[in-house]
Amino acid sequence: MANPQFTGETAASIVISDTIYSMLGTQATFKELTPKEIADPTKVCHTLISLSCESRSAVEALMAKAIAAGGSQTHEPEDHGFM
Secondary structure, three states: OEEHHHOOOOEEEEEOOOOOEEEEEOHHHHHHHOOOOOOOOOOOOOOOOOOOOOOHHHHHHHHHHHHHOOOOOOOOOOOOOOO
């Protein structure tokens, strides 16, 4: 769900849970927030995000939504057992 208070033409605040929010923005918007160089996502990894899910099927459903929204899968899923 998007938080309308911080969502507009160039940015979106995504409510993941009561305690987790993600702010997504265009490169131009991101450049306004930092004096540092913005990473080129086609060349470098600049973010790793971990979210908890209740089951493997919930993880797969979340991945399917992310890919359908334009995300990409970098490698095949791995089951570490303890996670």
